[in-house]
Amino acid sequence: MDPSMFFQGWAGIGRTLVVGVLAYASMVIALRISGKRTLAKLNAFDLVVTVALGSTLASILLSENIALAEGVTAIVVLIGCQYLVAFTSVRSKRVARAVRSEPTLLMRNGEVCRDALRRSRVTEAELGTVIRNSSTDDPSKTAAVILESDGSFSVIPKSEDGDADYSDAGLSA
Structure with a gap:
């Protein structure tokens, strides 16, 4: 069994700590700016965005190939798209029907x-x-x-x- 699967060095742990705190703070700030509706989970589209945000945060934390700036950009893009869809679906019945299912x-x-x-x-x-x-x-x-x-x-x-x-x-x- 390869011991590196348990510990690969302090640099990776340090990166995860620093990037994790900064990515988390960025996501909280972006979510606060976008409003409560972003994570409301009112329909399947909302659920997909919530899962995508979690997946993006996990990728930022664990992948050394993704820089913090790229990860934060991805979070902002997802939240921005969610905000735009919610904004337009309130104003357009056509958009609302496309993204929302009825009970x-x-x-x-x-x-x-x-x-x-x-x-x-x-x-x-x-x-x-x-x-x-x-x-x-x-x-x-x-x-x-x-x-x-x-x-x-x-x-x-x-x-x-x-x-x-x-x-x-x-x-x-």
């Missing part, structure tokens, strides 16, 4: 919306798991199950006075 109604008043399940690639068994993991563990007591645009599920229990109407909530079934 999908998977179950309404205890009845499964099979076409929505199929389009969302969710099985009835997975839907059952979501319901069992919620505060309402009985499908007949479930007003709605919604696949949110960020990939999470919302389970809405039926109210005590009857069924809820979600027909005007902007959900696709």
Whole structure:
């Protein structure tokens, strides 16, 4: 076993410390300037940017081939692109439709919306798991199950006075 896989010298550790602190500080500053929306994870596009930022930071820290200035530039480019897409999607419905998915109604008043399940690639068994993991563990007591645009599920229990109407909530079934 090669001992260099455990320790290659103090220079690499020193570089990681210095570059790590500076890259982290740069990313925090860039994120503060760009605003909370940058890491909101409201949809799949936001998640991709968040993962890309983490990957970029890791590359800056661990790759001696990437200079701090290049890494910080990459972080600023990703945050700038995210800011630009969020800015334009608020002002343009066309851009918003291109980068955002809408929530999908998977179950309404205890009845499964099979076409929505199929389009969302969710099985009835997975839907059952979501319901069992919620505060309402009985499908007949479930007003709605919604696949949110960020990939999470919302389970809405039926109210005590009857069924809820979600027909005007902007959900696709």
